[in-house]
Amino acid sequence: MILSFRWYGKDDPIPLRHIRQIPVIKGIVSALYDVPVGEEWPREKIAALQRAVRDEALELSVIESIPVHEDIKLGLPTRDRYIDNYRRSIRSMGALGIPILCYNFMPVFDWMRSDLSMELPDGSTALSYDHEAISSIDLKDGVLDLPGWATSYTAEGLRSLLDAYAGIGTEDLWRNLEYFLKAVVPVAEESGVRMGIHPDDPPWPIFGLPRIITDDAAFERLIGIVDSPSNGITFCTGSLGPNAGMDLVKSIGRFTRRGRVPFVHARNIRRTGKRSFHETAHCTGSGDVDMYRLMRELADAGFDGALRPDHGRMIWGERGRPGYGLYDRALGAMYLAGLWEAVIGASQ
């Protein structure tokens, strides 16, 4: 298992030098943040990122993410050009020996929360989600009015994108995902890159937009589209955790045993209602995700991919990118490393 840590590149307020001081971290999860969505990632830029990581005695283990252009999700005729670029970017990853690619297929928005700094009883803050609050938001003016939330869309851009999705239902989205996977997975396999789709977060539709990667049935359907070790899952415990009907331990074991889990996001959440939850510290006692049993099951299933602490709380007065401060993620990393050492009976 490669214990890894997400780094947002040179603009991340947390330097690699600090990440390196977390003694258990071996891998870095990163991306290029200055390539327009849909364009090919220049190989020399990926190589420069890899060099910067190696200069701190770490390894660039995962690219998270190469974003999938909305035209691909919408199934527009322009998608073929973007898919071609995607394939070329994957080839470059493979040529540089970067083995894992995380991506998602969520329309318009990535993860969604109603509050980016909900105060927990101990004075720390965490991200939280309340379905009623999200459902009461009206996007017709193209403005997502949530405190602290930055979207990359102009009002006009968001409005026209939402219009474009008006005719897209769940099955359309599956069809478009299928088209994408059939085009890119063979290239990933040839290149020695394992792709892992990130589940939808939260795992249900928001703003009337379809969301499809939400449970075991979806994973089963996904891996059946192209039967390849390169067509896998990023098992994000915090994204799936709000789905109370899912047995995460069973699920992670089932798909890991089939060789389809190259990457794990370890994050804990506490469910506070049918469609409400907040994030917590990583440890089992803090939330509803049984981290110990998950790690034991992963070890039993022979997990050999990368794993990273996902969102942390803000503690000790730290300020920064929501979910991506240093302190709580570092605590999470140490905790996860401790669990892993115990379940495999050896240090890494």
Ligand code: CS2
């Ligand atoms: C991440 C996602 O911050 C997070 O919750 O897990 O933003 C993730 O990077 C993307 O969904 C992957 O494409």
Ligand code: MN
């Ligand atoms: Mn995640």
